Amino acid sequence: NAGVMQNPRHLVRRRGQEARLRCSPMKGHSHVYWYRQLPEEGLKFMVYLQKENIIDESGMPKERFSAEFPKEGPSILRIQQVVRGDSAAYFCASSPPSSADEQFFGPGTRLTVL
Amino acid sequence: GDSVTQMEGPVTLSEEAFLTINCTYTATGYPSLFWYVQYPGEGLQLLLKATKADDKGSNKGFEATYRKETTSFHLEKGSVQVSDSAVYFCALREGGTSYGKLTFGQGTILTVHP
Numbered sequence: 001n002a003g004v005m006q007n008p009r010h011l012v013r014r015r016g017q018e019a020r021l022r023c024s025p026m027k028g029h030s031h032v033y034w035y036r037q038l039p040e041e042g043l044k045f046m047v048y049l050q051k052e053n054i055i056d057e058s059g060m061p062k063e064r065f066s067a068e069f070p071k072e073g074p075s076i077l078r079i080q081q082v083v084r085g086d087s088a089a090y091f092c093a094s095s096p097p098s099s100a101d102e103q104f105f106g107p108g109t110r111l112t113v114l
Numbered sequence: 115g116d117s118v119t120q121m122e123g124p125v126t127l128s129e130e131a132f133l134t135i136n137c138t139y140t141a142t143g144y145p146s147l148f149w150y151v152q153y154p155g156e157g158l159q160l161l162l163k164a165t166k167a168d169d170k171g172s173n174k175g176f177e178a179t180y181r182k183e184t185t186s187f188h189l190e191k192g193s194v195q196v197s198d199s200a201v202y203f204c205a206l207r208e209g210g211t212s213y214g215k216l217t218f219g220q221g222t223i224l225t226v227h228p
Binding site: 004091108 | 155158
């Protein structure tokens with residue numbers, strides 16, 4: 001059973017470009033969480049999604065950031081018009097419907113904005 | 115809101131030394147508490163957890179006890195190995211929630227020398 005997969009592992013964008021980060025949850029997991037880790041800080045919750053639904057987006061910046069988890073395919077975290085302050089590691093985690101405590105993390109995508 | 119505070123790092127120890135990483139929390143209600151470990155270039159892995167007061171979580175020689183009276187969940191290991199070198203994160207999940215939104219501490223870097 002493959003773990004949580006994220007791609008790309010490293011992403012470089014220039015200011016003003018768009019960044020798309022993908023997360024494929026573990027098989028059988030329908031719950032996805034996105035976290036951001038800024039340099040020298042812990043992980044901060046961004047958004048929680050179930051298939052086709054955003055359940056809690058209380059940690060998402062109000063502008064430029066969006067997330068989706070379609071019926072088919074991976075979850076996508078999209079950042080429009082990136083700025084240098086968006087440079088961070090973005091981690092995705094998934095869990096089965098039956099156990100919120102059983103969260104499995106992907107290896108992360110490290111975004112660098114030039 | 116909920117918060118987690120970890121001891122400042124980095125922590126450097128010799129092999130077979132005793133390890134303590136302090137973690138305290140602020141939360142309403144009765145949160146679940148976790149320790150995650152992150153090895154270089156990898157995602158976070160759940161190390162241990164405790165879901166109610168006085169519970170002790172343990173795994174791979176690591177232990178932590180949920181102390182409600184001191185709002186603490188300190189991580190301990192009696193004899194560390196070089197392979198334990200990693201970043202350790204303390205986290206909580208708010209009590210009464212049905213999903214796994216986690217609040218993390220800032221992480222503690224542990225380096226173990228032979």
